[in-house]
Amino acid sequence: MQRRHPASRTGRPRSAAADTAILAATRQALVDLGWSKLTLSDVAVRAGVAKTTLYRRWAGKNELVVDAVAELFDELTLPDRGSLAADIEGVVLQFAAILARPEARSGLMAVVAEATRDEALRERIRASIVDRQKRLVIAGRARAQERGELPPESDTERSARAVDLIFDMVAGSVVHRTLVSNQPADAEWVHGLTRVLLSGLAASAR
Amino acid sequence: MQRRHPASRTGRPRSAAADTAILAATRQALVDLGWSKLTLSDVAVRAGVAKTTLYRRWAGKNELVVDAVAELFDELTLPDRGSLAADIEGVVLQFAAILARPEARSGLMAVVAEATRDEALRERIRASIVDRQKRLVIAGRARAQERGELPPESDTERSARAVDLIFDMVAGSVVHRTLVSNQPADAEWVHGLTRVLLSGLAASAR
DNA sequence: TGCTTTCGCTACGAGTCGTAGCGTAATGGC
DNA sequence: GCCATTACGCTACGACTCGTAGCGAAAGCA
Numbered sequence: 001m002q003r004r005h006p007a008s009r010t011g012r013p014r015s016a017a018a019d020t021a022i023l024a025a026t027r028q029a030l031v032d033l034g035w036s037k038l039t040l041s042d043v044a045v046r047a048g049v050a051k052t053t054l055y056r057r058w059a060g061k062n063e064l065v066v067d068a069v070a071e072l073f074d075e076l077t078l079p080d081r082g083s084l085a086a087d088i089e090g091v092v093l094q095f096a097a098i099l100a101r102p103e104a105r106s107g108l109m110a111v112v113a114e115a116t117r118d119e120a121l122r123e124r125i126r127a128s129i130v131d132r133q134k135r136l137v138i139a140g141r142a143r144a145q146e147r148g149e150l151p152p153e154s155d156t157e158r159s160a161r162a163v164d165l166i167f168d169m170v171a172g173s174v175v176h177r178t179l180v181s182n183q184p185a186d187a188e189w190v191h192g193l194t195r196v197l198l199s200g201l202a203a204s205a206r
Numbered sequence: 207m208q209r210r211h212p213a214s215r216t217g218r219p220r221s222a223a224a225d226t227a228i229l230a231a232t233r234q235a236l237v238d239l240g241w242s243k244l245t246l247s248d249v250a251v252r253a254g255v256a257k258t259t260l261y262r263r264w265a266g267k268n269e270l271v272v273d274a275v276a277e278l279f280d281e282l283t284l285p286d287r288g289s290l291a292a293d294i295e296g297v298v299l300q301f302a303a304i305l306a307r308p309e310a311r312s313g314l315m316a317v318v319a320e321a322t323r324d325e326a327l328r329e330r331i332r333a334s335i336v337d338r339q340k341r342l343v344i345a346g347r348a349r350a351q352e353r354g355e356l357p358p359e360s361d362t363e364r365s366a367r368a369v370d371l372i373f374d375m376v377a378g379s380v381v382h383r384t385l386v387s388n389q390p391a392d393a394e395w396v397h398g399l400t401r402v403l404l405s406g407l408a409a410s411a412r
Numbered sequence: 413t414g415c416t417t418t419c420g421c422t423a424c425g426a427g428t429c430g431t432a433g434c435g436t437a438a439t440g441g442c
Numbered sequence: 443g444c445c446a447t448t449a450c451g452c453t454a455c456g457a458c459t460c461g462t463a464g465c466g467a468a469a470g471c472a
Contacts, residue, residue, distance in 0.1 A: 010439075011438085011446080014450095034322065039429085051452095052431085052432095053449080110319040116311040117308075150408060151408075171382055172378030172379040173378040175381075180336060181332075181336065181373075192371050193371065199405075200403065200405040202357075202404060202405075217417030217469085219418080257420095257461090261461065262418075
């Protein structure tokens with residue numbers, strides 16, 4: 001994840017177990033305390049390591065929480081349910097389930113907020129969360145094109161723009177529903193979202 | 207905005223000019239310092255009031271920034287451009303312009319993040335920002351139904367769900383595009399968003 | 413002129429931050 | 443086995459911010 005000396009072969013190696021414990025402790029602290037009251041001292045105690053060890057590995061609270069939250073989204077998979085609509089509903093429901101967890105809710109928005117004034121942090125978020133999960137949109141789109149549900153797209157630039165748009169729409173809608181409107185992204189809501197996404201407002205209203 | 211004694215007629219009245227100055231100073235501090243480095247002491251100096259005055263009027267940083275940011279969104283209007291698509295594009299571009307301003311970027315996401323662990327703050331955000339702007343969706347939908355672009359809806363509950371869904375999709379998409387993907391919600395992007403919103407993915411891809 | 417509330421100012425204890433310094437532990441090279 | 447190197451645990455520290463208390467002065471209203 002963060003190798004400063006790619007070929008550092010001498011000296012005592014960093015404890016991999018400490019990484020795991022620290023990231024887990026960070027998530028638990030997010031659950032118990034939330035972003036604003038989370039302190040690195042507290043995380044260190046929970047993880048059973050010294051506070052200085054945290055500062056040796058991460059630049060600060062922002063970077064630590066990004067890494068801790070990023071792991072949450074790695075469990076996302078794209079199920080094959082036979083149709084584009086069903087595939088979308090499946091992955092969106094997984095995404096919603098993650099966002100329902102308190103460590104994701106309080107952590108994700110906070111680092112995004114911090115990132116508005118920190119270019120390096122933005123890049124870290126994009127690399128370890130956003131781009132990492134964009135694979136789902138790409139795979140789903142390709143599968144739908146194979147099925148004939150979406151027309152094939154030869155222009156790679158147009159294709160990239162479409163993927164970006166879909167990702168912003170899907171992720172943005174679920175995040176806004178969950179964190180701003182503060183209402184559950186349950187099966188019924190996801191069904192409505194999928195219908196609008198595929199057929200548009202006029203058609204989905206019948 | 208926050209009248210503790212609705213009929214307090216005696217004593218020295220609170221300075222309305224101070225409110226204006228404090229909220230403006232808060233926005234400027236968000237521009238200069240961002241959320242995390244913004245302190246109430248600093249805002250007090252900028253506004254030319256004592257720090258204690260701030261604590262007499264607002265419970266803390268969260269509530270102050272919500273009020274300061276909420277004013278930004280009051281300038282939103284729904285232009286009548288003749289078609290639903292054009293109306294949507296118009297209001298979304300306004301929304302994007304506000305979100306491009308640094309005081310909105312750093313303030314909005316931060317208070318939303320804080321609100322994940324603060325029910326009262328969630329309610330304050332919902333009342334002074336979300337529900338307040340939902341009027342735009344309701345008005346735009348009604349106008350489209352008059353034009354015949356959308357079928358009329360008699361069931362009020364279904365109608366409310368539709369409004370909520372549209373609001374989450376539009377606001378969420380723009381916020382995600384602007385703050386997470388960190389790319390401009392320009393005319394071309396908004397055009398693509400509107401097309402998917404109205405016609406769906408399959409149709410919009412042609 | 414009194415009564416009431418707000419305002420500006422100062423001072424304060426409590427808590428957090430990030431770092432420096434030091435001795436110890438765990439590797440790989442020789 | 444010994445040494446160079448790096449990571450670790452621990453303590454202590456100055457700097458900073460927080461939110462509040464206490465006071466006298468100011469600005470309204472009767």
